[in-house]
Every structure is written in C-alpha cells, then in structure tokens.
Amino acid sequence: xxxxxxxxxxxxxxxxxxxxxxxxxxxxxxxxxxxxxxxxxxxxxxxxxxxxxxxxxxxxxxxxxxxxxxxxxxxxxxxxxxxxxxxxxxxxxxxxxxxxxxxxxxxxxxxxxxxxxxxxxxxxxxxxxxxxxxxxxxxxxxxxxxxxxxxxxxxxxxxxxxxxxxxxxxxxxxxxxxxxxxxxxxxxxxxxxxxxxxxxxxxxxxxxxxxxxxxxxxxxx
Amino acid sequence: xxxxxxxxxxxxxxxxxxxxxxxxxxxxxxxxxxxxxxxxxxxxxxxxxxxxxxxxxxxxxxxxxxxxxxxxxxxxxxxxxxxxxxxxxxxxxxxxxxxxxxxxxxxxxxxxxxxxxxxxxxxxxxxxxxxxxxxxxxxxxxxxxxxxxxxxxxxxxxxxxxxxxxxxxxxxxxxxxxxxxxxxxxxxxxxxxxxxxxxxxxxxxxxxxxxxxxxxxxxxx
Amino acid sequence: xxxxxxxxxxxxxxxxxxxxxxxxxxxxxxxxxxxxxxxxxxxxxxxxxxxxxxxxxxxxxxxxxxxxxxxxxxxxxxxxxxxxxxxxxxxxxxxxxxxxxxxxxxxxxxxxxxxxxxxxxxxxxxxxxxxxxxxxxxxxxxxxxxxxxxxxxxxxxxxxxxxxxxxxxxxxxxxxxxxxxxxxxxxxxxxxxxxxxxxxxxxxxxxxxxxxxxxxxxxxx
Amino acid sequence: xxxxxxxxxxxxxxxxxxxxxxxxxxxxxxxxxxxxxxxxxxxxxxxxxxxxxxxxxxxxxxxxxxxxxxxxxxxxxxxxxxxxxxxxxxxxxxxxxxxxxxxxxxxxxxxxxxxxxxxxxxxxxxxxxxxxxxxxxxxxxxxxxxxxxxxxxxxxxxxxxxxxxxxxxxxxxxxxxxxxxxxxxxxxxxxxxxxxxxxxxxxxxxxxxxxxxxxxxxxxx
DNA sequence: AATGAATGAGTCTTCATTCAT
DNA sequence: AATGAATGAAGACTCATTCAT
Numbered sequence: 001x002x003x004x005x006x007x008x009x010x011x012x013x014x015x016x017x018x019x020x021x022x023x024x025x026x027x028x029x030x031x032x033x034x035x036x037x038x039x040x041x042x043x044x045x046x047x048x049x050x051x052x053x054x055x056x057x058x059x060x061x062x063x064x065x066x067x068x069x070x071x072x073x074x075x076x077x078x079x080x081x082x083x084x085x086x087x088x089x090x091x092x093x094x095x096x097x098x099x100x101x102x103x104x105x106x107x108x109x110x111x112x113x114x115x116x117x118x119x120x121x122x123x124x125x126x127x128x129x130x131x132x133x134x135x136x137x138x139x140x141x142x143x144x145x146x147x148x149x150x151x152x153x154x155x156x157x158x159x160x161x162x163x164x165x166x167x168x169x170x171x172x173x174x175x176x177x178x179x180x181x182x183x184x185x186x187x188x189x190x191x192x193x194x195x196x197x198x199x200x201x202x203x204x205x206x207x208x209x210x211x212x213x214x215x216x217x218x219x220x221x
Numbered sequence: 222x223x224x225x226x227x228x229x230x231x232x233x234x235x236x237x238x239x240x241x242x243x244x245x246x247x248x249x250x251x252x253x254x255x256x257x258x259x260x261x262x263x264x265x266x267x268x269x270x271x272x273x274x275x276x277x278x279x280x281x282x283x284x285x286x287x288x289x290x291x292x293x294x295x296x297x298x299x300x301x302x303x304x305x306x307x308x309x310x311x312x313x314x315x316x317x318x319x320x321x322x323x324x325x326x327x328x329x330x331x332x333x334x335x336x337x338x339x340x341x342x343x344x345x346x347x348x349x350x351x352x353x354x355x356x357x358x359x360x361x362x363x364x365x366x367x368x369x370x371x372x373x374x375x376x377x378x379x380x381x382x383x384x385x386x387x388x389x390x391x392x393x394x395x396x397x398x399x400x401x402x403x404x405x406x407x408x409x410x411x412x413x414x415x416x417x418x419x420x421x422x423x424x425x426x427x428x429x430x431x432x433x434x435x436x437x438x439x440x441x442x
Numbered sequence: 443x444x445x446x447x448x449x450x451x452x453x454x455x456x457x458x459x460x461x462x463x464x465x466x467x468x469x470x471x472x473x474x475x476x477x478x479x480x481x482x483x484x485x486x487x488x489x490x491x492x493x494x495x496x497x498x499x500x501x502x503x504x505x506x507x508x509x510x511x512x513x514x515x516x517x518x519x520x521x522x523x524x525x526x527x528x529x530x531x532x533x534x535x536x537x538x539x540x541x542x543x544x545x546x547x548x549x550x551x552x553x554x555x556x557x558x559x560x561x562x563x564x565x566x567x568x569x570x571x572x573x574x575x576x577x578x579x580x581x582x583x584x585x586x587x588x589x590x591x592x593x594x595x596x597x598x599x600x601x602x603x604x605x606x607x608x609x610x611x612x613x614x615x616x617x618x619x620x621x622x623x624x625x626x627x628x629x630x631x632x633x634x635x636x637x638x639x640x641x642x643x644x645x646x647x648x649x650x651x652x653x654x655x656x657x658x659x660x661x662x663x
Numbered sequence: 664x665x666x667x668x669x670x671x672x673x674x675x676x677x678x679x680x681x682x683x684x685x686x687x688x689x690x691x692x693x694x695x696x697x698x699x700x701x702x703x704x705x706x707x708x709x710x711x712x713x714x715x716x717x718x719x720x721x722x723x724x725x726x727x728x729x730x731x732x733x734x735x736x737x738x739x740x741x742x743x744x745x746x747x748x749x750x751x752x753x754x755x756x757x758x759x760x761x762x763x764x765x766x767x768x769x770x771x772x773x774x775x776x777x778x779x780x781x782x783x784x785x786x787x788x789x790x791x792x793x794x795x796x797x798x799x800x801x802x803x804x805x806x807x808x809x810x811x812x813x814x815x816x817x818x819x820x821x822x823x824x825x826x827x828x829x830x831x832x833x834x835x836x837x838x839x840x841x842x843x844x845x846x847x848x849x850x851x852x853x854x855x856x857x858x859x860x861x862x863x864x865x866x867x868x869x870x871x872x873x874x875x876x877x878x879x880x881x882x883x884x
Numbered sequence: 885a886a887t888g889a890a891t892g893a894g895t896c897t898t899c900a901t902t903c904a905t
Numbered sequence: 906a907a908t909g910a911a912t913g914a915a916g917a918c919t920c921a922t923t924c925a926t
Binding site for chain 2: 885886887888
Binding site for chain 3: 888889890891892
C-alpha cells in the first residue's frame with residue numbers, strides 16, 4: 001500500500017516555463033495538486049494555489065482535468081498506483097516466511113517515514129466516505145496482488161511450521177498496515193498529547209523495533 | 222482514547238427554542254459543531270450550517286466561542302475529555318493481566334464501532350499538523366492515566382509470568398489503538414478497494430476476533 | 443397584460459445608503475434587477491452589476507433571493523403582477539362594447555409606449571422556453587380576470603348587435619396584444635430594415651391609429 | 664419575413680470529418696451557430712459549444728468569421744436572406760386581392776409553425792437594440808420587395824372594390840406579421856399562463872382560423 | 885441574551901480569444 | 906487549412922466575521 005517513491009517536486013527544478021509542453025504541464029499540475037490535496041485536504045486545497053504553484057494558467061487545470069474533483073481523483077489513483085508498484089518490487093517469495101513478513105512490515109513502516117502523502121490523501125478521502133474514490137474505474141481490485149502474496153507467505157509458513165494456524169491474509173495485511181499507519185497518521189496529535197516529538201529519529205527507531213517484534217510474535221507458530 | 226458515549230443529537234429532541242437559555246444554547250452549538258467538524262473537516266464545516274442546525278443565530282457562535290477555530294478547539298477538547306472519562310471507567314486493576322489487556326482491546330474496538338466522531342476529528346487535526354490542538358492548555362498530559370494503567374498491567378503480567386518481557390506501556394498503547402483504529406479510520410476506502418462492505422456486521426465481527434487474538438499473541442510470554 | 447406603471451428607478455433618487463433597511467434594500471435590488479434583466483436578458487445580466495447599481499454588497503442578493511434564478515423569477519412575477527393590476531383598473535364594464543375594446547386596445551398600445559420592460563422580460567423568458575416561469579406557483583392563472591372581462595364585452599356586443607358572432611375571448615385577447623406587441627418588441631430591427639426611426643412620435647401615432655382601426659374592423663358586426 | 668426553409672442540421676448527416684473542406688467547414692459552423700444563437704441567445708451561445716457541435720477546432724470559427732459577433736451577424740443576415748427568398752416564391756400577383764392576402768397570412772403563420780429560429784434570433788437582436796444588425800451593410804433595405812408586393816395587392820383591391828380604403832402597405836405588413844408572430848414568440852409563457860399546451864395541434868389550428876378571419880375582416884371593404 | 889443585516893475577500897469555474905505548430 | 910495549448914478577465918456564488926438593534 002505505501003508508496004515507495006515520494007512525489008518529486010517539479011516546481012523546484014523546473015526550467016523557465018516551456019510553451020506548449022502538454023505532457024509537462026499536465027504532470028506539473030498533478031504533482032502540485034498531490035502536494036496541495038495531501039497537505040490541505042480536498043476543501044482546503046485551492047485551485048488558485050495549485051495553478052500558481054504549477055506556474056500555469058488556472059484555465060489549464062480545467063483543460064486537462066475538467067474539474068477540481070476529477071483532478072483530485074486522478075491524484076488519488078496515481079497515489080494508489082505508486083503504492084502498488086512499490087509493493088510489487090518487494091521480492092517476498094524467495095525468502096523464508098517469517099523473514100518475508102518482517103521485510104514487508106519494515107518496508108511499510110519505512111515508506112511512511114519517507115513520505116506521508118498517501119496517508120494524508122486517505123485521511124481526506126475517508127472523511128468524505130470515499131465519495132470520490134467510489135467513482136474510480138480502476139482502483140477497486142488494485143490490492144489483490146499484495147493480499148495474494150501475503151496469502152502465499154502464510155501458506156508456506158504453516159506448511160513449514162514457522163507460522164501459526166488460522167491467519168487470514170487480508171486481516172493480517174490490515175493489521176500490519178494498521179500498526180504502522182496509526183503512529184504516522186496521528187503523529188502530530190500524539191506529539192502534543194505525549195508532549196514529545198514523535199518525528200524525532202529516536203522515537204521513530206524505538207517505534208520501528210516495537211512494531212517488528214510485535215508483528216513477529218503475532219504470526220509465528 | 223475512544224469515547225464511550227457518542228454525541229447525542231440535541232436537535233432531534235429539542236423543545237421549541239427557549240429564549241435566554243445560556244447553557245442550552247452553548248451545548249446545542251457544541252453538539253452540532255462536533256458533528257459538522259467530524260463529518261466535514263475543519264474547512265468543510267460552515268458556521269452558517271452549524272448555526273442553522275443548532276437553530277440559533279449565527280452571531281451566537283461568536284458570542285460563546287469567539288471564532289470558528291476556538292469552537293473547533295473546544296470540540297476537540299471535549300472529545301478528548303469524553304474519551305478519557307470512558308477509559309477511566311474500565312476496571313482493569315481487578316482482573317488478570319491478559320484478561321485486562323483483552324478487555325481494553327475489546328473496549329477500544331467497540332468504541333469505534335459505536336461512534337467514529339473522534340477518529341474523524343483526529344484525522345482533520347493531524348492533516349493540519351495539530352495546529353489547533355497545540356494551542357490547548359489542557360490536553361497535553363491527558364493520556365497519562367491510561368498509559369499508567371497499562372504500565373501497571375504489564376508490571377503485574379511480567380511478575381506473574383503471563384506477559385513477555387520488554388514491553389513498553391506507551392508503545393503497547395499505540396499498538397492496540399492502532400490495530401483497532403486503522404480498520405475504522407479507513408473503512409470507506411477499504412470497502413472500495415476490497416469491493417466489499419466493511420461496515421457489515423460480519424466484517425466487523427471477523428475483524429474483532431482477529432484483533433483480539435493478535436494482540437494477545439503479541440503480549441503473552 | 444402590459445404594465446401600467448413602469449419600474450421606478452430608485453437608484454436615481456436614493457438617499458445615502460441606509461444601514462439596516464431590510465425592505466428598502468430588497469426593493470432596491472429588485473428594481474435594479476428588473477432593469478438589468480430587461481435590458482440584457484438573463485445571461486447578459488450580471489449579479490455584480492446588479493449589486494453595484496443597487497449600491498449593496500453582492501452577498502445581499504443571495505441573502506434576499508438565494509440565487510440569480512430566484513431573483514429573476516421574482517422579477518418576472520412582479521412584472522406580471524404589475525400588468526394585471528393595471529388592467530384591473532380599466533373600467534370596461536360601464537361603456538359600450540366597441541368603446542370598451544377600443545379603450546383596451548389603446549391602453550395596451552400606450553402601456554408599451556411608456557415602458558417595454560415587460561416585453562423584454564417576456565422575450566428572454568420565451569427564449570429559454572419559460573423554463574423559469576414554469577416554476578412559479580402564482581403565475582399560472584393570473585390572466586383569467588382579463589380574459590373574463592373581454593368575454594363579457596363580447597357577450598354584451600353580440601347581444602346588442604355591435605360585435606360579430608364567433609369571437610373567442612382568449613383568441614381576441616392574443617390578437618389585440620399581438621398587434622400592439624410586435625411593433626414594439628421588434629422596434630429596433632424594424633427601424634433598421636425600414637431605415638427609419640420607429641420610435642419617433644410620428645411613427646408611433648401612425649401605428650396607433652392603424653391598430654385601433656384594424657381591431658375595430660376585426661370585431662364589429 | 665419568415666423563413667420558408669428551416670436550418671437543416673448538417674451535423675446529423677455529415678460524413679466523417681473531411682480534411683480541408685473549406686466550404687463544408689464554414690457551412691457547418693454557420694448551421695450550428697444558427698441553432699445555438701436561436702436557442703440560447705447571443706450571450707447564452709458559447710463558442711466552445713459551437714465548435715464541439717460542428718466538430719471543428721475552435722480556432723476555425725475565428726478563421727472563417729473572425730469573431731463571435733461577426734459570426735452572429737452572418738447568422739442574422741442569412742436568416743433574413745432565407746426569409747426574403749421564401750416570400751419571393753409566393754405568387755401573389757396572379758390571384759384575387761383578398762385571396763392574395765389570405766395566402767400571405769397563411770404562409771406567414773405556417774412558416775412559424777415549421778421553424779421559429781428566426782423569431783428567436785429577432786428576440787435576441789431586439790433585446791440588444793439591434794446593436795449588431797445595425798452594422799450590416801446588406802440588410803437595411805431587404806424588406807421593400809414584400810412591402811411593394813402588398814402595396815400592389817392593396818391597389819388592386821381598392822380598384823376592384825374588394826379592399827377598403829386607407830390601408831398602408833407597411834402598416835398592414837406589420838399587422839399581419841404581428842398577429843401571427845406574438846402567438847409563436849410567446850408560446851411558452853402563454854402555455855404557462857393559460858395552463859394549456861399552445862403547441863398542441865388543436866391550439867395551433869384554432870389560432871390559425873382566428874387569425875385568417877381577423878385579417879380578412881380587417882382589410883375587406 | 886439574542887437577532888438579522890451587512891461586508892470584503894475569496895472560490896470554483898467559464899469565456900472569447902490568441903499562440904505555436 | 907487545421908489543431909491543441911495557453912491566457913486574462915470575469916462570473917455566480919460562498920465564507921467567516923462584524924454591525925446595529
């Protein structure tokens with residue numbers, strides 16, 4: 001689920017505005033929009049700001065994406081796509097079952113350390129009850145490859161006696177993601193409540209160790 | 222953390238608007254505002270709507286809360302307060318350590334089944350990096366009682382050999398909340414992705430059983 | 443149908459903007475809007491202009507009328523109302539049948555000389571196939587009083603032998619209005635085509651004489 | 664004045680877009696534009712829509728017509744041209760004067776039954792006080808042939824005693840057109856006001872009979 | 885305590901038109 | 906001849922907040 005690569009900020013490195021660069025303009029809008037929607041939510045992101053920061057005429061947003069909502073949906077779909085692609089690069093079939101689950105947990109955790117764009121987009125989208133994501137034609141079966149991979153790990157593990165019985169792939173996936181996710185999705189309120197900086201390297205390392213151990217104990221035979 | 226009681230909808234049962242009912246007016250605003258901020262986020266909630274639904278003059282919002290942000294902060298603080306109160310009613314000291322942790326996990330899970338207002342408020346607040354919560358004078362040490370309670374359970378458990386070594390109370394608390402939280406915070410996007418209704422009673426029961434078992438295996442010696 | 447009183451221009455005579463004058467503000471918006479919709483059509487009229495000319499904040503239009511379309515509908519209904527009121531002041535029952543029809547024809551013609559606001563509103567509304575007027579709750583039986591009056595004149599006239607047989611009140615009403623209406627509704631294009639100023643007093647007087655005589659010949663026995 | 668032929672819809676029958684078909688492209692734009700201006704008025708018609716429906720690049724509108732206003736003027740001129748051509752096909756000189764006027768009245772009425780494009784264009788143009796038509800170099804004397812023809816009919820009729828004295832050709836023309844025109848130009852608002860469908864075949868037949876008889880009584884000796 | 889009127893600065897979206905190819 | 910990219914100005918409508926009573 002988490003994305004392996006963060007959204008690169010084209011505005012930082014962009015050359016002086018190119019005239020008539022269709023693909024480039026579209027990509028620049030999409031990158032900026034991803035950042036804005038992630039940082040400010042759907043309502044909080046402003047088309048004016050997106051246009052300014054992408055250094056294009058506001059009209060172009062409508063030329064390429066036809067509405068704020070369509071732009072947002074495209075952003076969402078691209079985020080899911082990045083996440084899926086990253087997961088597929090993990091080579092979990094070649095290693096021992098417990099090692100594979102450890103690797104998947106660490107990968108998930110680390111991807112949230114690197115970039116929380118996707119978390120923020122999901123928060124916004126769930127707040128509006130997936131109103132927009134429901135309209136996506138391509139997203140609804142996106143997750144099966146990962147679930148299948150985890151299912152195969154569980155099967156191997158129960159066969160060789162390293163993993164306990166009764167584990168469901170989907171439930172396990174939700175659990176691993178969830179244990180990693182909550183810490184990061186709520187890192188700001190947790191920092192206030194505990195009155196300590198959860199983003200500090202020490203806090204993160206401590207959390208990572210706990211998570212990995214907890215997951216391992218939860219799955220092993 | 223989760224709140225035991227959901228916000229009751231005063232607008233449903235309210236008598237014809239009472240003139241000059243200071244406490245009632247204030248409470249009605251607060252209830253409506255809680256619902257609006259939870260359902261629509263900070264930016265999405267409109268003072269006009271809150272006034273309309275609380276059947277008061279918009280000016281009253283400013284009379285009692287001085288600004289939209291102050292109103293929102295009050296809503297947030299009240300939500301934390303409800304959550305803390307509910308947790309304190311759990312009697313975890315009297316039962317065996319593993320039983321106490323089971324009970325806490327189930328309570329957390331069930332509170333999210335009942336009402337997800339708090340989850341939504343937290344999503345909104347984290348999206349804006351706890352900008353508003355930081356201004357709260359009362360929230361920042363609110364969580365210690367629960368953490369302390371969990372610490373005492375762990376101590377009892379390691380002493381009687383039922384709980385494994387090396388468990389940190391705060392980490393465990395985050396883990397238990399997180400395993401419950403993610404399923405509910407992302408229930409809408411998960412429903413789309415898995416193309417099945419996660420809010421259905423069956424899905425929830427299945428999830429609950431998995432969560433309780435996973436936590437137990439994660440903590441026992 | 444034609445209105446007896448034209449819309450008076452409040453902006454011309456208005457005192458310095460009164461604070462908190464609900465009725466006055468509403469009336470000023472309505473007057474200005476009537477002029478704008480009549481002169482520029484529904485699409486051509488701009489809410490910004492209406493606000494500027496009524497010297498109010500644009501937000502007030504939405505406060506009092508909730509949308510451009512509702513404002514336009516209110517303008518339309520008020521125009522029909524003025525027209526009906528004016529017609530009801532004609533005392534057609536007391537005079538001889540042919541004299542009564544003459545008087546009605548002259549009144550109709552003269553009302554268009556005075557003010558063509560209503561004609562313009564009707565042109566706009568018919569261009570959009572009465573889309574908005576259809577939504578009016580009050581307009582659909584507005585015309586019966588006039589038709590009834592004309593019906594009684596025809597009855598008296600056929601009884602005393604001054605008016606020919608076979609005249610239908612509704613058809614006659616449409617005919618009289620129509621003979622007057624077309625000249626005024628198309629006065630600008632007619633002026634171009636005939637390359638002469640149809641708004642000149644001479645053109646109007648000539649037309650009036652023709653119309654009255656033509657109607658009389660059309661109805662008398 | 665009314666057009667005998669309605670604007671045929673080229674978009675319906677068009678072959679797959681021909682590249683480099685100058686005359687065809689121009690004609691297609693003109694047909695679509697006529698429909699759009701008639702149905703939506705000058706302000707309501709959008710160049711984007713016209714381009715889409717004519718299945719051409721928007722730039723072509725500017726290539727062939729240089730501006731929205733020029734396009735609209737061309738549409739107007741073509742409409743007048745069609746109307747004049749149709750009238751000239753009537754052979755009014757060969758028949759008896761009253762028969763000739765009957766035929767002209769029926770022709771006018773029927774042309775509005777067939778197509779009200781011209782009526783709609785005139786409504787729009789008069790609403791803007793013929794601002795655009797005034798710029799036409801060719802329209803301003805277009806109507807004389809019909810007026811002349813009616814003049815000759817009146818002359819023949821007064822000579823043979825079938826038509827009354829004192830009829831002015833231009834006034835009569837305006838009257839005949841007007842009696843027909845108003846019913847159709849206001850057919851939508853009349854339908855609402857009388858709460859009955861004026862476009863129904865019965866309503867139209869009834870109206871036609873009334874009009875023809877009324878005109879005849881208005882002109883005969 | 886309570887209210888409705890009023891406001892200025894946005895907010896998404898659309899438009900006619902021009903540019904580069 | 907034909908196209909898609911690009912633009913600046915405006916358009917309907919909204920928002921949190923303040924004023925006058």
